[in-house]
Amino acid sequence: MEQQSTVETNATRRKQIRGRINYVEMTVIYIILGVLTVIYVLPFLWLISSAFKAPTEIFTNPIIWIPKILKWDNFYRATHDIPFFLYLRNTLIIVAGCLVGSLISNSIVAYGFAKLKWKGRNALFIVVLITMMIPFQIIMIPQFLFFHKIGWIGTFLPLIVPAFFGNAFFIFLLRQFFIGIPNEISQAAKVDGANEFVIFSRIVLPLSTAGLATVGIFTFLNTWNDFVGPLIFLSSDKKYTLALGIQQIMSVNDPRWNILMAAGVLMTVPVLVLFFLLQRYFIQGIAFSGIKG
Amino acid sequence: MTRETKEQVKGMLFVSPWFVGFLVFTLGPIFQAFYYSLTKYNLLKAPSFIGLDNYIRMFTNDKLFPKVLYNTMYMVVIGVTISIVTTLLISLLLNDKRLKGASIFRVMFFIPTLVPLIILCVLWLLIYSSGGSGGGLINQFLSVVGIKGPEWLGDPNWSKMALVIMRTWCAGNLIIIFLGGLQGIPEELYEALSIDGGNFVHKTVYVTLPMLKPIIIYNIITSIIVTMQNFSEAFIMTKGGPADSTYMYALYLYRNAFQYSNMGYASALSWIMLIITLAMTLIALKATGWLNED
Numbered sequence: 001m002e003q004q005s006t007v008e009t010n011a012t013r014r015k016q017i018r019g020r021i022n023y024v025e026m027t028v029i030y031i032i033l034g035v036l037t038v039i040y041v042l043p044f045l046w047l048i049s050s051a052f053k054a055p056t057e058i059f060t061n062p063i064i065w066i067p068k069i070l071k072w073d074n075f076y077r078a079t080h081d082i083p084f085f086l087y088l089r090n091t092l093i094i095v096a097g098c099l100v101g102s103l104i105s106n107s108i109v110a111y112g113f114a115k116l117k118w119k120g121r122n123a124l125f126i127v128v129l130i131t132m133m134i135p136f137q138i139i140m141i142p143q144f145l146f147f148h149k150i151g152w153i154g155t156f157l158p159l160i161v162p163a164f165f166g167n168a169f170f171i172f173l174l175r176q177f178f179i180g181i182p183n184e185i186s187q188a189a190k191v192d193g194a195n196e197f198v199i200f201s202r203i204v205l206p207l208s209t210a211g212l213a214t215v216g217i218f219t220f221l222n223t224w225n226d227f228v229g230p231l232i233f234l235s236s237d238k239k240y241t242l243a244l245g246i247q248q249i250m251s252v253n254d255p256r257w258n259i260l261m262a263a264g265v266l267m268t269v270p271v272l273v274l275f276f277l278l279q280r281y282f283i284q285g286i287a288f289s290g291i292k293g
Numbered sequence: 294m295t296r297e298t299k300e301q302v303k304g305m306l307f308v309s310p311w312f313v314g315f316l317v318f319t320l321g322p323i324f325q326a327f328y329y330s331l332t333k334y335n336l337l338k339a340p341s342f343i344g345l346d347n348y349i350r351m352f353t354n355d356k357l358f359p360k361v362l363y364n365t366m367y368m369v370v371i372g373v374t375i376s377i378v379t380t381l382l383i384s385l386l387l388n389d390k391r392l393k394g395a396s397i398f399r400v401m402f403f404i405p406t407l408v409p410l411i412i413l414c415v416l417w418l419l420i421y422s423s424g425g426s427g428g429g430l431i432n433q434f435l436s437v438v439g440i441k442g443p444e445w446l447g448d449p450n451w452s453k454m455a456l457v458i459m460r461t462w463c464a465g466n467l468i469i470i471f472l473g474g475l476q477g478i479p480e481e482l483y484e485a486l487s488i489d490g491g492n493f494v495h496k497t498v499y500v501t502l503p504m505l506k507p508i509i510i511y512n513i514i515t516s517i518i519v520t521m522q523n524f525s526e527a528f529i530m531t532k533g534g535p536a537d538s539t540y541m542y543a544l545y546l547y548r549n550a551f552q553y554s555n556m557g558y559a560s561a562l563s564w565i566m567l568i569i570t571l572a573m574t575l576i577a578l579k580a581t582g583w584l585n586e587d
């Protein structure tokens with residue numbers, strides 16, 4: 001009887017200790033996370049706030065978080081003093097071309113690596129993986145000289161055409177998706193006399209919308225954000241993309257920062273919208289691997 | 294045709310877009326770059342063969358080369374370490390099952406990663422600015438706590454660290470990859486420890502970190518590869534300055550190729566960059582013991 005009660009008190013005491021550890025730990029975790037969150041979020045809020053400020057309000061002490069008068073005019077200036085819509089149009093043309101090229105080529109190639117058995121397949125797939133490690137800088141110069149020779153410099157073609165030849169990371173991602181689709185389904189179709197391309201386009205692709213969405217999102221992001229490609233391959237400011245156009249404007253003397261920040265907000269909003277609408281595919285894609293130039 | 298040859302032909306047909314692209318846009322250029330690296334080539338005249346002169350010049354007669362190499366290595370060693378440790382810490386805290394509102398925290402930490410690179414550069418240029426009465430955000434903030442902040446991008450002693458902080462701020466990708474790995478660790482492994490009264494630190498050291506090792510290595514290697522190629526912030530924000538303190542390898546390569554028209558020398562730089570990238574990857578694999586295991 002007595003022994004049992006000591007066991008009980010021991011158990012309750014242990015529970016109490018664990019509860020106290022829990023409480024202390026959670027307090028510490030919340031404090032650290034809270035501080036880190038503030039550090040991570042403030043610069044972003046400052047970006048938005050500066051987009052609504054008069055130029056004199058940006059570098060003040062103390063910080064002005066909400067300007068007295070919200071300068072919506074900055075957004076008008078950002079879209080009219082800067083050829084924003086021309087740059088947007090150029091960017092969207094390249095994005096559209098890359099989306100078409102990327103979705104078609106990567107899914108076809110990934111199918112060849114996932115669903116067909118042939119000699120050399122695994123060796124070649126290792127080559128695909130290795131190309132992820134190759135820096136762009138080593139292929140940049142010969143590519144430039146090649147595009148120069150065929151007269152493509154100054155056009156959108158060098159930024160779009162390579163998308164039609166697949167991308168190692170997207171091939172890898174889609175291959176994983178395709179492997180997850182049971183072979184029995186395509187076998188049944190084969191018995192019914194369907195050819196390989198029909199199986200690919202009518203059976204496997206419709207079952208892989210999540211994978212295709214992920215590829216689409218990251219193709220959009222890569223193209224939307226790309227700076228080095230346009231810098232090297234475009235020559236006239238009539239062809240500039242948003243990223244390159246904004247860089248050119250900020251590199252002049254004494255740029256109007258509030259208007260650049262407004263342009264910055266405008267360029268960030270589509271990405272944010274996309275993220276909140278398609279968060280699942282974002283996370284899925286990154287969990288596969290990280291992308292950011 | 295037998296079934297097997299048919300399958301062989303079909304397979305090769307399906308992967309042919311990638312294969313052609315690989316030959317034309319990757320493998321061909323790598324060999325071409327090697328050829329150009331043995332020449333003097335300024336675009337106006339045909340390349341003239343000069344043997345290993347570009348490589349010899351790089352290592353013996355170029356004052357900037359060791360500097361850009363040092364700056365880039367600083368970003369690779371110090372920069373990657375700081376961003377990996379920071380994002381790992383955040384991920385460990387976010388992964389705690391007792392945490393309420395984890396998904397809101399997660400979004401907050403990821404939002405900076407959504408800002409396009411060019412806008413990041415504009416934003417952080419302002420954050421580090423010393424203009425106006427109070428300077429940019431960071432020094433406005435420090436002055437509240439009574440610290441007079443350095444000139445960041447204007448001070449050679451702080452400029453590289455400034456870029457490291459900026460890169461760490463937008464490294465939300467690493468957090469998501471870490472969280473993916475953390476969710477794969479079976480809960481049972483923690484139970485034994487928690488019965489013995491193990492706390493957060495015990496759990497992290499004895500269970501989480503060993504289990505997460507492959508993901509950590511993966512993040513380190515991809516970060517190294519990306520950091521070796523960092524170009525935009527040096528090109529856009531600092532132009533390599535002040536006093537060449539943020540002059541990165543990729544910027545030096547770009548300037549040689551497209552501003553000084555030294556295509557030959559730039560190609561030699563690009564080959565050394567390829568070799569360094571592969572070597573760093575191998576060192577990272579070796580240092581973490583990955584190569585010794587099966």
